[in-house]
Amino acid sequence: MAYWLVKSEPSSYAWERLVKDGHAHWDGVRNHQAAANLKAMKVGDRAFFYHSNEGLAVVGIAEIAKTAYPDPSDKTGKFVMVDLKPVTALKQPVTLADIKAEPKLKDIALIRQSRLSVMPIEPAAWKLICKMGATKPD
DNA sequence: GCCAACGTTGGC
DNA sequence: GCCAACGTTGGC
Numbered sequence: 270m271a272y273w274l275v276k277s278e279p280s281s282y283a284w285e286r287l288v289k290d291g292h293a294h295w296d297g298v299r300n301h302q303a304a305a306n307l308k309a310m311k312v313g314d315r316a317f318f319y320h321s322n323e324g325l326a327v328v329g330i331a332e333i334a335k336t337a338y339p340d341p342s343d344k345t346g347k348f349v350m351v352d353l354k355p356v357t358a359l360k361q362p363v364t365l366a367d368i369k370a371e372p373k374l375k376d377i378a379l380i381r382q383s384r385l386s387v388m389p390i391e392p393a394a395w396k397l398i399c400k401m402g403a404t405k406p407d
Numbered sequence: 408g409c410c411a412a413c414g415t416t417g418g419c
Numbered sequence: 420g421c422c423a424a425c426g427t428t429g430g431c
Binding site for chain 1: 427428429430431
């Protein structure tokens with residue numbers, strides 16, 4: 270199983286809405302690196318759900334419910350989307366400040382490539398962030 | 408609201 | 420194919 274982190278602005282699609290809906294279409298990605306990460310996702314992979322712009326924290330864990338398929342909102346036909354479903358909220362959100370304050374996490378893509386919206390997470394970093402969020406890794 | 412990072416576009 | 424201009428993202 271692989272681990273990922275996906276970003277969303279709460280004003281466009283918040284964690285609470287994913288929980289309420291029970292699933293989400295992760296569309297709208299228009300960055301090739303992010304799209305490549307989407308294509309590498311497999312059903313059952315886990316992804317941290319990060320709130321950007323507002324909140325600035327990892328708030329929950331989602332699971333990949335469907336692998337990449339063409340994004341109908343993309344007229345060029347080059348980009349893809351996946352489906353997500355909620356697994357659990359973190360008992361305690363892990364903020365960007367918390368992550369920056371942890372030396373072991375200083376090299377994760379969330380910090381190194383601040384604009385990337387879909388990124389892989391190392392298993393060690395996954396476990397650590399779960400621990401910081403007082404939540405079991407699986 | 409500002410600005411840094413960075414991807415994309417278009418002129419040459 | 421280079422590079423300046425411009426647009427977008429996201430932290431502060």
